[in-house]
Amino acid sequence: MKRGLLIILSGPSGVGKxxxxxxxxxxxxxxxxxxxxxxxxxxxxxEIEGVDYFFVSVDEFEDKIKNGELxxxxxxxxxxxxTPQAYVDKLLDEGKNVLLEIEVQGAxxxxxxxxxxxxxxxxxxxxxxxxxRIRGRRTExxxxxxxxxxKATKExxxxxxxxxVVCNDNVKSAADKIAHIxxxxx
Ligand code: 5GP
Numbered sequence: 001m002k003r004g005l006l007i008i009l010s011g012p013s014g015v016g017k018x019x020x021x022x023x024x025x026x027x028x029x030x031x032x033x034x035x036x037x038x039x040x041x042x043x044x045x046x047e048i049e050g051v052d053y054f055f056v057s058v059d060e061f062e063d064k065i066k067n068g069e070l071x072x073x074x075x076x077x078x079x080x081x082x083t084p085q086a087y088v089d090k091l092l093d094e095g096k097n098v099l100l101e102i103e104v105q106g107a108x109x110x111x112x113x114x115x116x117x118x119x120x121x122x123x124x125x126x127x128x129x130x131x132x133r134i135r136g137r138r139t140e141x142x143x144x145x146x147x148x149x150x151k152a153t154k155e156x157x158x159x160x161x162x163x164x165v166v167c168n169d170n171v172k173s174a175a176d177k178i179a180h181i182x183x184x185x186x
Pocket of ligand 1: 013017072076081103104107
């Protein structure tokens, strides 16, 4: 069987990676599988263990790092996030096109290890729009909003490392563009 394509979907926090990813998964012809990440963050009310994330303790996570079980990992706003390598390779061997929805530090690690990965960076229509989205979705203090925005600006600076940059001006059209890119690369 033909091995699947490894796809990295990254972009600054608040750009809407999760929403675009969910839209993309509606297209069954893409034969996608989602790489479920591991995190030390506590689950949000609607999140399900083994669907949204594998929720683990810091000790468990650090053991996985030590044992080389993660394809990449990063610390993001105080929590660890990482991609279990064996799970990704199993899905690729099964012929699935595996999508990693990850932040930029992790994306750069995967690029270094897997040159054949299809890499896509999602950008907001403008930094003003990103600010509106970050403010809109959370009830955070001004200092935290400022911290996230400063982080987003740094994250935006990595976009040249990616094969494709897609603007998330509208969820449906961004997902359509990404679907087209994936099909071109199969
Ligand atoms: P959240 O806490 O909002 O679910 O995720 C925070 C950030 O971590 C998002 O940008 C998300 O894409 C990213 N993320 C989720 N899983 C992983 C992972 O396995 N590795 C890395 N590097 N980032 C991840």
